[in-house]
Amino acid sequence: MTFNYCLIGGGIVGLATARALLERRPGARLVVLEKETWLAPHQTGHNSGVIHSGIYYAPGSLKAELCRDGADATKAFCRAHDIPFKTCGKLIVATDALELERMDALYRRSIENTVEVERIDRERLAAMEPDISGLGALLVRATGIVDYARVCEAMAADIRAAGGEIRLQAEVTGLSEGDGEVTVGVSGQDTLHAHNLVVCSGAQADRLARMAGLAPDFRIVPFRGEYFRLTKRWEGRLRHLIYPVPDPDLPFLGIHLTNMIDGSITVGPNAMLGMAREGYDRFAVNLRDMGDALLFPGFWKLLAANLRPGLEELRNSLFRRRYLAQCRKYCPALELDDLEPIEAGIRAQAVGRDGSLIHDFLFLDTPRAVFVCNAPSPAATSALPIGTHIAQRLLERPGPHAPSCPIEEDRPMNTTTFPVRTRPQAPGRPGLRPIPGREVA
Incomplete structure (x- = not known):
């Protein structure tokens, strides 16, 4: 089956991007692939749950702007989906x-x-x-707290309600970009084809980029x-x-x-x-x-x-x-x-390669794919506007919504740096008690 959009990674950035694409392209064929048995299994599900304000980041940077916008958007999303949060400061x-x-x-x-x-x-x-x-x-x-895993569950529900598909236990084993589509090999499943690909693979970001034939000049440590x-x-x-x-x-x-x-x-x-x-x-x-x-x-x-x-x-x-x-x-x-x-x-x-920590968002682009190579804190807070940003990057290029553009032989790559609950409870982490209402008093 050929999809309009394939997203790799069931963390908060991948889900926010999928949701943004379906909002802008209702009826699009979209699939999210997550290799684990539940959503938000790694960075999203293990963070401190803080809704950040954006105070620390370089003034005028996109990172600061996304954080401010993301904090407002996260709180609005929680209100709309009855997810408990608290603006405790x-x-x-x-x-x-x-x-x-x-x-x-x-x-x-x-x-x-x-x-x-x-x-x-x-x-x-x-x-x-x-x-x-x-x-x-x-x-x-403005600083707040929330359970981002619950936010992800609500995003997943929105994606499914809009006709998107989410596949768990779907580990990607191969990526190949050709003329007009990307081929995605999935362990134990049929090969997928998609007009556009978004990779939000967190700790595996450099490996997925290399799997696609790119040569990223960084490593995930x-x-x-x-x-x-x-x-x-x-x-x-x-x-x-x-x-x-x-x-x-x-x-x-x-x-x-x-x-x-x-x-x-x-x-x-x-x-x-x-x-x-x-x-x-x-x-x-x-x-x-x-x-x-x-x-x-x-x-x-x-x-x-x-x-x-x-x-x-x-x-x-x-x-x-x-x-x-x-x-x-x-x-x-x-x-x-x-x-x-x-x-x-x-x-x-x-x-x-020079030993520097990349503190900002990092994307690698090919004609049919966007690789989210670095999404540091405050990525969870900023996920909704980040998802919108990635969706716009895709929609501005040729794809299922415009005439296709053939891929050149040298595989051009543009690097841009910008400043149903099935999730098992992680051992030892605080659990989430049912809290009625929206914002916790």
């Missing part, structure tokens, strides 16, 4: 003089990004959050984000998400306290180099994944440039008291017994 807490300076710079960035932010002094911070200690903070009211859940005595004690002031010399944001939509509170993540792209156990090892990283020059340049923070993350991972010390900088009431280990998350980080 976030406090970015400064604990020393240097962090106060960085906080001031972040405040100026928030103004440029048109994100509503309020300065909070030490006394007001103590009144708002008695368990939190700091010299001051920024209050970002997995970073394990290790989390703890606070014990029951902490439930209800924090009204806001609590974040550190980011250190511009470090590649990731740092450990923070996150209220979950079920009422629990998580602490994390750190950022450990992973030995498996989809291995969530602490000692999970995948030799192919390790080999791909070790044979890539950019991996060694990344290690050399981040040796000190990497060793610090390793020590924090090995010794829980060191991890606790990071949290007690702004939450001194935490005790070691408060930290209950839960399942880690995996960040599929694109790394360039």
Whole structure:
């Protein structure tokens, strides 16, 4: 069977793109392929559930714009589909003089990004959050929380209602782009043909691009984000998400306290180099994944440039008291017994050949396909406008809606960088309790 659109990847970006295509091309033949037995199995289903505001990103960048638009769109989607969410706000807490300076710079960035932010002094911070200690903070009211797996289920229902098809246990084994269509081999199923292809494969992004005959100049390197859940005595004690002031010399944001939509509170993540792209156990090892990283020059340049923070993350991972010390900088009431280990998350980080972390969205284009090669945080928040953006990229080119365009022999590639619930409960992760209504009070 020939489809107008084939999408690979059942995470939130793939589903949002499928939904956007069907909104713009009602009646199109569309199929979503997901290799696992449920939707949102990896990054989407393992993230912290935060609806981000866009405060951190470069002013004027598409990443900042997509985040702001995505936060509004996500909340509107949740209201329309009766999905519980909460706009609880976030406090970015400064604990020393240097962090106060960085906080001031972040405040100026928030103004440029048109994100509503309020300065909070030490006394007001103590009144708002008695368990939190700091010299001051920024209050970002728009930040919220949601279960993104439930958002994905609602997106999947919309796709099916619009006539789209979603196939689980459909692992892609081959991709070939020819004159007028893309051929997709699927394990244990008939070969598919599609006029247009979108690949949103997360941790497998570089492999799917190579499978299609491209030569991406990056590799996906997995970073394990290790989390703890606070014990029951902490439930209800924090009204806001609590974040550190980011250190511009470090590649990731740092450990923070996150209220979950079920009422629990998580602490994390750190950022450990992973030995498996989809291995969530602490000692999970995948030799192919390790080999791909070790044979890539950019991996060694990344290690050399981040040796000190990497060793610090390793020590924090090995010794829980060191991890606790990071949290007690702004939450001194935490005790070691408060930290209950839960399942880690995996960040599929694109790394360039020069060792740089690619922090923005990265797309590779061919005449009939769009490969989403890097969709970093805040991809879940931004998924709806990202899906619209990808759909527009496809609809602006020849395809089933316009005269076809033959593929040239040299396979031109354009690289663009832009700043029914069947899901099993992940072991150790907080579950979702039924919550009536829409926005949680």
